[in-house]
Amino acid sequence: MTIDKLSYHMLDIEPDKVAREVEKWVKQTVFGTFRKKGVVIGLSGGIDSSVSAAICVNALGKDNVLGLFTPEKECDIETNTLGKLIADHLEIEAIKEDITPILDGAGCYRRRNDAIRMTIKEFRDTWGSKVVLPNVLESDRLSISSIVVQDNEGNLIRKRMNFRSYHQVVASSNFKQRSRKMMEYYHADRLNYAVVGTPNKLEYDLGFFVKNGDGAADIKPIAHLYKKQVYVLGRYYELPDEILSRPPTTDTYSLPQSQEEFYFSLPFEMMDLSLFAYENGYSAHDLSEALKISMEKAERVFRDIEGKKKVASFLSNPPEIFH
Amino acid sequence: MNFSRSQLDIDVEDEIEKIISFIAETVRKNKKDGVVVGLSGGIDSAVASALSVASLGEKKVFGLIMPERESNPISREFAIEHAEKMGIEYEEVEITPVLEAFGTYQMRDRIISEIYPEYDPSYHRIKITLPDGLMDRDTFNFFSLIIDDGEKDVFRSRLKKRDLNGIIAATDSKQRTRMMTLYHRAENMNRFVCGTTNRPEMMQGFFVKYGDGGVDLEPLAHLYKSQVYQIGRVLGVPDNILKRLPSPDTFNSHVGDEEFFFKIPYDLVDLLLYSWENKVLMDQVCDVLDLEEKQVVRVYRDFNSKYNTTDHLRIMPPNLLD
Numbered sequence: 001m002t003i004d005k006l007s008y009h010m011l012d013i014e015p016d017k018v019a020r021e022v023e024k025w026v027k028q029t030v031f032g033t034f035r036k037k038g039v040v041i042g043l044s045g046g047i048d049s050s051v052s053a054a055i056c057v058n059a060l061g062k063d064n065v066l067g068l069f070t071p072e073k074e075c076d077i078e079t080n081t082l083g084k085l086i087a088d089h090l091e092i093e094a095i096k097e098d099i100t101p102i103l104d105g106a107g108c109y110r111r112r113n114d115a116i117r118m119t120i121k122e123f124r125d126t127w128g129s130k131v132v133l134p135n136v137l138e139s140d141r142l143s144i145s146s147i148v149v150q151d152n153e154g155n156l157i158r159k160r161m162n163f164r165s166y167h168q169v170v171a172s173s174n175f176k177q178r179s180r181k182m183m184e185y186y187h188a189d190r191l192n193y194a195v196v197g198t199p200n201k202l203e204y205d206l207g208f209f210v211k212n213g214d215g216a217a218d219i220k221p222i223a224h225l226y227k228k229q230v231y232v233l234g235r236y237y238e239l240p241d242e243i244l245s246r247p248p249t250t251d252t253y254s255l256p257q258s259q260e261e262f263y264f265s266l267p268f269e270m271m272d273l274s275l276f277a278y279e280n281g282y283s284a285h286d287l288s289e290a291l292k293i294s295m296e297k298a299e300r301v302f303r304d305i306e307g308k309k310k311v312a313s314f315l316s317n318p319p320e321i322f323h
Numbered sequence: 324m325n326f327s328r329s330q331l332d333i334d335v336e337d338e339i340e341k342i343i344s345f346i347a348e349t350v351r352k353n354k355k356d357g358v359v360v361g362l363s364g365g366i367d368s369a370v371a372s373a374l375s376v377a378s379l380g381e382k383k384v385f386g387l388i389m390p391e392r393e394s395n396p397i398s399r400e401f402a403i404e405h406a407e408k409m410g411i412e413y414e415e416v417e418i419t420p421v422l423e424a425f426g427t428y429q430m431r432d433r434i435i436s437e438i439y440p441e442y443d444p445s446y447h448r449i450k451i452t453l454p455d456g457l458m459d460r461d462t463f464n465f466f467s468l469i470i471d472d473g474e475k476d477v478f479r480s481r482l483k484k485r486d487l488n489g490i491i492a493a494t495d496s497k498q499r500t501r502m503m504t505l506y507h508r509a510e511n512m513n514r515f516v517c518g519t520t521n522r523p524e525m526m527q528g529f530f531v532k533y534g535d536g537g538v539d540l541e542p543l544a545h546l547y548k549s550q551v552y553q554i555g556r557v558l559g560v561p562d563n564i565l566k567r568l569p570s571p572d573t574f575n576s577h578v579g580d581e582e583f584f585f586k587i588p589y590d591l592v593d594l595l596l597y598s599w600e601n602k603v604l605m606d607q608v609c610d611v612l613d614l615e616e617k618q619v620v621r622v623y624r625d626f627n628s629k630y631n632t633t634d635h636l637r638i639m640p641p642n643l644l645d
Contacts, residue, residue, distance in 0.1 A: 101424035171510035189492030
């Protein structure tokens, strides 16, 4: 058997067919398997939650989909306006729950800022910050992350973090995703609804989510779709341009941070094809030709995927149980 | 098949050995530096933490005690006694501020005030129970709200589905906040969160999804409650904990696991669950447990319905991946 030469066209889909299949499955799973009356979905204003919401509206009817905005004081203002935009566009009811007081109560900001000060002593609570991972394409030393802070005059300072500082920054920030999920489950339990999780295939397979945070849900309707395919569905559902054209962000740190900076080593189109190549038995050589990158870089990308997949299975699986 | 009242007696030493290597292997395989366990002052978390210490050594087990303003004050005392005895590092984190910010108490009390307008949270205490006498009549799983004033019950009424959902939705945030707190600590220390769910709880879905069910490993999930006690006695769990009646400790008026969920005493839950899972002949079950067939049938019906409605708690969320 010959396999076709690796190319971006391999990820092409017929959106109407894909949409029909997933809508049918969502309807069957929520109303049939779960016997729930509808779904709660957190709306971030990003493409993934917007497309997931559109799928649910088509599958279950707009009266059975509740949108939730869960801003906190460090959120990008755009997140709020775009979340509102998609809820209005889909004509669904949406509730806003500011989670800042919960995060204050849990010590999220305080603990994170203390952790940043382990690396940058002069850091003040009023400054901005974000975590940046080194680009795997440049070197194999992926374990050392940096913290970038911005003082009130706009000056940037970047420093490598030690493990302890890094773990504490991430552990503290994860309160955000977990508090959001707690709020989604509150509304779902109250209404006898299911909670929708919105990871796409890249995030799901490579573990780009917080365990029991954004990784927690009763149903995950786009976990089988590459990022590019999610955009194709977004256009098929005729979502607003502002949402279709917004670059993916994590919106977890106060400074703007792209997903590429924080987790994926390549722009998402290239990441899509790399994961596809990895899963379908293509070689690093095939990947280097298709992406027009060096062999060495292609090999690094494969190693990165392999490592992340291992972590991902731990994040997704139910707890280990002794038999 | 033989079936007797001592059916669930185990070779405790042997069982401990097996669980110890399971914990060590799971932690090693995932390259973690130890475990974090929430200590509730109850038997399950006491045994899960003691097994972790036996497996990893006391330096690699961290205990978190997470009371809130409605917890039984004795719970934290027992938890501290046990942690001190094991010689592990532990910390007490009061979760009341998070619950207040979340609205746990306010949202729940608003619903209760609608049902009972005289409700005054400053001195009234509440609990939710299932009807007793599961074995003796055909009851359904209707939950009741009971309010007392510290001395006597002042209100009792069956809860409407909508109100029950609202109250549970609010109070489940207690378990979910504890989960968040445990993960914060575990991620900080590069450790795993150790769960404390036993077999009857696992089989009947008696845990909160992404709350106490949201953990990395569950060393007790295969053990019946009476087996957890057998291990606890050998591992030196304090008498205070061994003698205490199991309770979810979620409401401020005391409610036992039996009233709240299982509806029959735990030793009977264990044996009937075993006979249900292993399809022991009905005659034998009735004979050994001194029960009538219709009583057993009622309990099995309850098991079946709980097992089926909580299926989604035990599996990965549905998705369309191959």
